[in-house]
Amino acid sequence: MxxxxxxxxxxxxxxxxxxxxxxxxxxxxxxxxxxxxxxxxxxxxxxxxxxxxxxxxxxxxxxxxxxxxxxxxxxxxxxxxxxxxxxxxxxxxxxxxxxxxxxxxxxxxxxxxxxxxxxxxxxxxxxxxxxxxxxxxxxxxxxxxxxxxxxxxxxAPRPATPAAPAHPDTRLAGGGARPSVAPPAHTIEKTVALKLRPFSHTLPRVLLIGSSTGGPQALNEVIAQLGRVIDQVPVLITQHMPPTFTTILAEHLSRASGRPVREAQDGEPVVAGRVYVAPGAIHMQVARRDGSPVIVLRDGPLVNFCKPAVDPLLSTAAQVWGGATLCVILTGMGSDGAKGAAELVAAGGSVIAQDEASSVVWGMPGAVAQAGLCSAILPLGQIAQKVTRIFSGERS
CATH class of the missing domain: 3.40.50.2300 (Response regulator)
Known part of the structure; x- marks a missing residue:
């Protein structure tokens, strides 16, 4: 597709x-x-x-x-x-x-x-x-x-050219999408075909979210609508943020969701009903210990100029949960998350990206979309609904 x-x-x-x-x-x-x-x-x-x-x-x-x-x-x-x-x-x-x-x-x-x-x-x-x-x-x-x-x-005014028909998972609908972004006058347009992959047939057992510029606003909107999903599975979030800021972000997300949200701690078990936020200035990963998934915090070098970065979380999650992983890439600069998403998809997992029109910056979601790693590309206002349906058994 x-x-x-x-x-x-x-x-x-x-x-x-x-x-x-x-x-x-x-x-x-x-x-x-x-x-x-x-x-x-x-x-x-x-x-x-x-x-x-x-x-x-x-x-x-x-x-x-x-x-x-x-x-x-x-x-x-x-x-x-x-x-x-x-x-x-x-x-x-x-x-x-x-x-x-x-x-x-x-x-x-x-x-x-x-x-x-x-x-x-x-x-x-x-x-x-x-x-x-x-x-x-x-x-x-x-x-x-x-x-x-x-x-x-x-x-900038948009050129008067016919619009291509939109796929159902990418068309704009009411639900919080922003107006379409018109290209600037000093740019050259070219057409790129974004291929969508089938969703995994395995019911996900974890939800991963990566975001950067514009992420706090987007996370608040998505997390506020994911109550049932959070009750079913753990949710792990990497947002590009420094220390202190991630502490406040976790508090805001906890209020928005009505569920426990906190900065992750090294070695703690990853369990349903909780949302784990990567602490500022340290990478959040996951591993299996005694057969159960746990948080691993690593103070390594910057990845994609970032710490925490999304790639380390996705790469290690692919090893822990494989095809039972669902990942959402929200608005953000750069391409962090693309490498990890490729490993996750190779392991059988699925990726949803925020669409360009509703993103503050379509860098991170654009990178996974243009790499052909996504099963859906959606306006921000439709992402939580789609995620909820997938955790309820929908596979298309």
């Missing part, structure tokens, strides 16, 4: 096509560094470097940025207070919250996502840390690029 979809490749970066960025931070050192990093990129234009949230609110309409990098702790008007005011003046503004790794700021960052922020980025605690952190620079640049270009695609 195949689906014809449109993919895009960059052709050029003219001055008018640059992503316009507004940097808002009360530290002059941090503002200067971030502005310089972004200006070094040919596809970015820093339109303002501001000290307070109030300055950003006052100038956002005149500056017309695509992306705002918004610090949380600022004088006059802090980031969480400025966020709704900015979005009220410019609804399609992409806001990336920047915060240091404290429990309070982790809670505020996740709250900001529920208020309309597109993403967050953990910031080193000192100006020196910002200066020396190559990971912070890389993550910041990539988030601005992916989210800024997506915003431009959504605003």
């Amino acid at each position: 195949a689906l014809a979809v449109t993919s895009t490749s960059r052709a050029s970066t003219a001055t008018g096509d640059r992503v316009r960025v507004m940097v808002v931070d009360d530290s002059v050192v941090v503002r200067g560094l971030i502005s310089r990093w972004l200006e070094e990129q040919p596809d970015f234009e820093v339109v303002a470097s501001l000290r307070t949230g109030q300055e950003a609110v006052d100038q956002v309409e005149r500056l017309d940025p695509d992306v705002a990098i918004l610090d949380i702790e600022m004088p006059v008007l802090d980031g969480i207070s400025a966020l709704p005011l900015l979005l009220a003046k410019k609804r399609d503004l992409v806001v990336i919250m920047a915060s240091t790794l404290t429990l309070k700021n982790a809670e505020i960052s996740l709250k900001a996502l529920s208020l309309g922020a597109a993403d967050y980025i953990p910031k080193p605690e000192t100006a020196r840390g910002v200066t020396t952190s190559a990971d912070f620079k890389r993550d910041l640049v990539e988030k601005v690029r992916h989210l800024g270009l997506r915003r431009r695609r959504m605003r």
Whole structure:
């Protein structure tokens, strides 16, 4: 089974096509560094470097940025207070919250996502840390690029070409799907056939979920609807997040699902009725001990520039559960999860990917979809329903 979809490749970066960025931070050192990093990129234009949230609110309409990098702790008007005011003046503004790794700021960052922020980025605690952190620079640049270009695609007019008929597992329906994403004017379109695989005939005994950019919002929506599934089988989640943030994420998911959700602990048994979240800065894997599956935490090198990464979880789950594994890949940058998903599918398991239109970034789900590893590609609002039906015995 195949689906014809449109993919895009960059052709050029003219001055008018640059992503316009507004940097808002009360530290002059941090503002200067971030502005310089972004200006070094040919596809970015820093339109303002501001000290307070109030300055950003006052100038956002005149500056017309695509992306705002918004610090949380600022004088006059802090980031969480400025966020709704900015979005009220410019609804399609992409806001990336920047915060240091404290429990309070982790809670505020996740709250900001529920208020309309597109993403967050953990910031080193000192100006020196910002200066020396190559990971912070890389993550910041990539988030601005992916989210800024997506915003431009959504605003660009779609060419008047006939739409290809959609497969039932990929067509948009009511259930939370976002508007279709139109390609930017400076891209070249090409058709890619996405082949769908049959679902495994084995009833799954575990659910795995991988996500990154846009993941906290997507996870909340999916987990809130999976009560019956969580009662039947264990659910293991790897979300790209630093320490402290994963603690708060687990608390939010527990409230959303009404089920026990917590950061996984090394050596604990994997049992039905619980949701296990990979702790920040460590890889979550699984293994069999005395015939039963257990959590294994490994403090190894980065995988796909990430820790925790999705691939280690999927690869080891393929060995533990084989064809009795169902995996969902949600929105996220990069291709983490594709290698592990290939091993899982080779062992007889099944993969569902979030579709492009409802993803904040169609990197991770796009990678497994384009590799032909998926049995379904669905809007976010349809994923929980599909998963529930599969655990009830549906095999198509």
